[in-house]
Amino acid sequence: MADTDQSVRPRRAGVPVSRRVLPGFGLSLGVTLFFISLVLLLPISGLVIHTAGMGWEKFWFVVTDPRVVASYKVTVLAALAASLFNCVFGLLMAWVLVRYEFPGKRLLDAIMDLPFALPTAVAGITLATLFSENGWYGRFLAEFGIEVAYTPLGIVVAMAFTSVPFVVRTVQPVLEELPPEDEEAAVSLGASDWTVFRRILFPVLWPALVTGGGLSFARSLGEYGAVVFIAGNSPYVSEVISLMIFVRLEEYDFAAASAIASVVMGASLLLLLAINVWQGRYLKRLHGGRG
Amino acid sequence: MSSKPHRVGDGPVIRRTLIGLAVVLTVLFLFMPLVVIFTQALAQGWAGYIGNILDEYTLHAIGLTLFVALLTVPLNTVFGVFLAWLVTRFSFPGRRLLATLIDIPFAVSPVVAGLLYLLLYGSNGWAGQWLGQYDVELMFAWPGIVMVTVFVTCPFVARELIPLMQQQGRDEEEAAVVLGASGWQLFRRVTLPNIRWALLYGVILTNARAVGEFGAVSVVSGSIRGETNTLPLHVELLYQDQNIVGAFTAASLLAGIALITLAVKTIAEWRQSRV
Amino acid sequence: MTIEIDGINKSFGQFQALRDIDLTIPDGQLTALLGPSGSGKTTLLRSIAGLENPDRGRILFSGEDVTGLHVRERRVGFVFQHYALFRHMTVSENVAFGLKVLPRRERPSKREIRRRVHELLEMVQLDHLAGRYPAQLSGGQKQRIALARAMARRPEILLLDEPFGALDAKVRKELRRWLRSLHDELHFTSVFVTHDQEEALELSDQVVVMRQGGVEQVDSPLALYSQPESRFVFNFLGQVNALPGAISGGVLRQGDAWVRLPESCDDDDAELYLRPHEVRLTQEPSRDAHLPFRIEAINVIGAEVRVELRPDGWESQELWEVGITHSAFNARQPKRGDRCYAVPDVGHLFCDHLSEPKTLSWYEAAG
Numbered sequence: 010m011a012d013t014d015q016s017v018r019p020r021r022a023g024v025p026v027s028r029r030v031l032p033g034f035g036l037s038l039g040v041t042l043f044f045i046s047l048v049l050l051l052p053i054s055g056l057v058i059h060t061a062g063m064g065w066e067k068f069w070f071v072v073t074d075p076r077v078v079a080s081y082k083v084t085v086l087a088a089l090a091a092s093l094f095n096c097v098f099g100l101l102m103a104w105v106l107v108r109y110e111f112p113g114k115r116l117l118d119a120i121m122d123l124p125f126a127l128p129t130a131v132a133g134i135t136l137a138t139l140f141s142e143n144g145w146y147g148r149f150l151a152e153f154g155i156e157v158a159y160t161p162l163g164i165v166v167a168m169a170f171t172s173v174p175f176v177v178r179t180v181q182p183v184l185e186e187l188p189p190e191d192e193e194a195a196v197s198l199g200a201s202d203w204t205v206f207r208r209i210l211f212p213v214l215w216p217a218l219v220t221g222g223g224l225s226f227a228r229s230l231g232e233y234g235a236v237v238f239i240a241g242n243s244p245y246v247s248e249v250i251s252l253m254i255f256v257r258l259e260e261y262d263f264a265a266a267s268a269i270a271s272v273v274m275g276a277s278l279l280l281l282l283a284i285n286v287w288q289g290r291y292l293k294r295l296h297g298g299r300g
Numbered sequence: 301m302s303s304k305p306h307r308v309g310d311g312p313v314i315r316r317t318l319i320g321l322a323v324v325l326t327v328l329f330l331f332m333p334l335v336v337i338f339t340q341a342l343a344q345g346w347a348g349y350i351g352n353i354l355d356e357y358t359l360h361a362i363g364l365t366l367f368v369a370l371l372t373v374p375l376n377t378v379f380g381v382f383l384a385w386l387v388t389r390f391s392f393p394g395r396r397l398l399a400t401l402i403d404i405p406f407a408v409s410p411v412v413a414g415l416l417y418l419l420l421y422g423s424n425g426w427a428g429q430w431l432g433q434y435d436v437e438l439m440f441a442w443p444g445i446v447m448v449t450v451f452v453t454c455p456f457v458a459r460e461l462i463p464l465m466q467q468q469g470r471d472e473e474e475a476a477v478v479l480g481a482s483g484w485q486l487f488r489r490v491t492l493p494n495i496r497w498a499l500l501y502g503v504i505l506t507n508a509r510a511v512g513e514f515g516a517v518s519v520v521s522g523s524i525r526g527e528t529n530t531l532p533l534h535v536e537l538l539y540q541d542q543n544i545v546g547a548f549t550a551a552s553l554l555a556g557i558a559l560i561t562l563a564v565k566t567i568a569e570w571r572q573s574r575v
Numbered sequence: 576m577t578i579e580i581d582g583i584n585k586s587f588g589q590f591q592a593l594r595d596i597d598l599t600i601p602d603g604q605l606t607a608l609l610g611p612s613g614s615g616k617t618t619l620l621r622s623i624a625g626l627e628n629p630d631r632g633r634i635l636f637s638g639e640d641v642t643g644l645h646v647r648e649r650r651v652g653f654v655f656q657h658y659a660l661f662r663h664m665t666v667s668e669n670v671a672f673g674l675k676v677l678p679r680r681e682r683p684s685k686r687e688i689r690r691r692v693h694e695l696l697e698m699v700q701l702d703h704l705a706g707r708y709p710a711q712l713s714g715g716q717k718q719r720i721a722l723a724r725a726m727a728r729r730p731e732i733l734l735l736d737e738p739f740g741a742l743d744a745k746v747r748k749e750l751r752r753w754l755r756s757l758h759d760e761l762h763f764t765s766v767f768v769t770h771d772q773e774e775a776l777e778l779s780d781q782v783v784v785m786r787q788g789g790v791e792q793v794d795s796p797l798a799l800y801s802q803p804e805s806r807f808v809f810n811f812l813g814q815v816n817a818l819p820g821a822i823s824g825g826v827l828r829q830g831d832a833w834v835r836l837p838e839s840c841d842d843d844d845a846e847l848y849l850r851p852h853e854v855r856l857t858q859e860p861s862r863d864a865h866l867p868f869r870i871e872a873i874n875v876i877g878a879e880v881r882v883e884l885r886p887d888g889w890e891s892q893e894l895w896e897v898g899i900t901h902s903a904f905n906a907r908q909p910k911r912g913d914r915c916y917a918v919p920d921v922g923h924l925f926c927d928h929l930s931e932p933k934t935l936s937w938y939e940a941a942g
Binding site: 033034036045053098101104105106108111117120125128130131132136139173192210227230233252254267273277278 | 307308309310311315318319321322323325326329330331332333334336337340378379382383385386389390392398400401402403404405406407408409410411412415416417418419420422424425426427447450451454470473474477482483486487505508509511512513514515518519531532533535536539544547548551554555557558559561562563565566
């Protein structure tokens with residue numbers, strides 16, 4: 010509040026007047042820091058302290074348990090597959106939604122956000138129903154010998170579903186802002202459509218594609234609600250990390266749960282940081298080093 | 301409409317193929333799940349559907365879920381507005397760090413989020429032990445559910461507002477200050493009209509996520525029927541009881557909220573673009 | 576390469592951007608497309624390039640019909656208004672782009688490409704910036720790079736859309752001279768779009784004045800300025816002093832103002848247009864003209880003193896403006912509010928019953 014008052018108070022000799030033109034710096038800083046400390050930082054520090062207290066040897070033993078390691082593999086591979094699918098699907102959707110006009114486009118655009126708005130548990134039981142042996146898709150796929158529900162493939166489907174919007178919504182604005190002149194310039198210099206896409210459009214799009222894919226990957230790593238219903242959850246085959254944490258909790262093994270959780274959280278935070286740093290660097294170059 | 305013949309991919313063959321592919325994939329992947337939810341929910345007809353909703357435990361779950369949302373949404377809205385104001389209207393050391401911190405709940409698995417609170421406020425955690433001396437139990441009760449829901453949904457309002465307010469810049473607010481507006485007048489009469497549609501969508505999205513949070517809540521709730529069972533947890537219980545129609549009935553309520561959210565988003569985006 | 580435009584029409588929905596354009600752009604000359612915004616000049620330029628497809632009509636390069644030819648095959652150089660440099664490529668990659676995308680059998684070797692890029696960058700005097708990204712360049716530098724990129728494939732036609740529009744006044748002037756000399760040296764056929772009449776008059780061999788999707792007049796800069804064919808062209812190319820009135824018995828009259836016409840004219844409503852330098856200021860009316868004014872403002876602008884005049888006892892839509900020399904100003908010391916008279920030397924009479932204006936001279940009459 011002090012800052013708010015200062016900015017309107019007339020200048021007095023010797024008293025530095027706030028250089029901030031707009032009011033509310035002190036108040037908003039206070040509220041924000043209080044909230045972030047209480048809601049985010051305090052619980053996270055709790056996990057760090059808890060994990061640090063258990064000693065290195067025990068920590069290592071817990072996080073390298075073969076069943077846990079198997080769950081890392083399943084999770085990372087499935088998340089990778091899901092985000093790759095989303096890169097392709099997201100690019101296609103963003104392209105179609107930005108470049109073309111057709112009836113029903115508004116609806117298509119709106120439904121892209123469904124996975125964000127739909128509770129994960131609902132997505133989970135729905136996908137499980139669709140892809141189970143008796144489900145509409147499951148029956149069809151069974152004819153080709155493909156099983157999705159209760160297999161690692163089911164995990165991929167669930168992860169892909171819940172992270173659809175990431176790529177679409179990061180690529181879409183970039184595509185919208187591309188000036189038509191860039192393409193026209195390239196074409197007037199004799200480039201074919203494919204060359205223009207590859208050398209003019211794609212270099213501008215791919216940072217957004219990587220960012221969207223990265224976010225989708227990060228989200229998939231932690232996905233729980235949608236996955237547990239369709240995964241089958243058999244040890245060593247189709248257990249994801251989030252489920253492992255849950256399993257340990259149900260065994261009242263808090264130490265193991267927090268050890269695994271700290272690995273997961275460390276990985277996701279690193280990923281988040283990497284995406285931010287990388288994106289910042291790329292933008293810097295395009296905007297002439299002014300960031 | 302004039303055609304712009306020299307943009308890449310405007311040839312009729314490519315155009316039709318891509319649109320066709322996009323529509324088919326979207327229908328299969330996003331639209332059909334919605335159809336499944338409602339056909340399953342209505343498998344026993346409308347009477348059965350209403351009956352399932354009026355089930356004692358379902359009603360309780362609806363009540364608890366709304367109660368949690370009622371506490372969470374205003375809290376996160378206020379926080380989101382303050383944060384967005386702070387990072388878009390002032391420059392100070394640590395501004396970017398703050399903007400990154402707020403993304404943490406996005407990146408953290410909901411199960412981990414629940415665990416964080418359980419470790420701190422559970423009967424073994426130091427805050428939990430301290431509160432225990434006064435007979436205050438937060439975990440496995442509604443306060444715990446509210447706390448983790450606040451954690452999981454706190455980025456949404458700020459994430460909607462920050463890019464918009466960044467792009468709008470602070471010229472208008474500075475003009476208002478020059479004209480003598482106070483802080484509150486400034487926000488209410490200049491800022492709010494410019495951001496209201498994005499804010500509305502942020503609030504609605506926060507609500508949808510608060511209502512639908514599953515992983516974090518299932519860690520701290522204990523899922524006691526008629527007590528700490530929220531609607532998504534209730535969906536899980538019914539599904540595991542092999543009460544498929546009941547599960548999808550509860551799910552259809554949540555899907556309805558999701559559809560309303562999408563509708564609000566579409567309207568809000570359209571209106572925001574005309575601000 | 577001569578460019579012929581034969582009956583081009585183009586509409587965007589309800590809006591007709593080009594209507595029945597017939598035009599010949601001579602080989603090796605620098606032609607300006609001049610007009611206010613919305614006059615269709617950019618659409619015409621883009622149609623020549625093949626970036627816009629006309630609804631009707633033909634475009635010929637040296638007699639060969641290129642209407643159906645894709646922009647890719649027309650081989651014109653096009654410089655975009657905001658340069659459209661590729662942000663993710665360095666300056667030299669930008670310039671090399673047109674060569675790198677040539678079909679394999681036509682594509683020069685890597686060494687040859689490097690040599691050509693070097694040559695082009697030297698031509699635009701920016702060889703030292705080869706490794707920079709567009710975001711690190713000034714507006715004038717971007718403009719030159721865009722030009723170098725457009726010329727990489729040695730086009731015989733160079734098209735420029737508002738080439739100096741986004742630059743500040745000083746850089747603009749420099750670049751204008753530089754482009755002129757480059758053109759004189761290399762002799763391609765150039766067409767550029769501008770809304771700045773001064774730029775069009777200074778830079779080009781031929782000016783095409785456009786209005787509402789049609790061609791209003793095509794002429795050399797000098798002819799355009801001294802013999803405009805319509806009121807629109809007259810108005811668009813610089814300051815105009817107008818006396819609207821009615822002719823009766825060889826005298827154009829309105830209120831207290833009258834001018835005796837040196838040639839016989841039929842009685843009609845008419846308007847006399849005069850450029851600021853075609854009028855003298857005196858303290859007494861002359862035998863041929865009685866145009867009373869009050870001095871409204873005196874502006875010293877560089878080498879000239881510009882006097883703004885408010886008609887006294889008659890009306891015109893806008894104030895008159897007359898330029899006098901500093902010595903005349905010092906000799907007479909006019910002040911704001913002084914009464915004075917204008918005496919025409921040369922004027923352009925637009926009679927309502929005639930389509931073409933009549934250029935009048937009072938020199939012989941006076942002499």
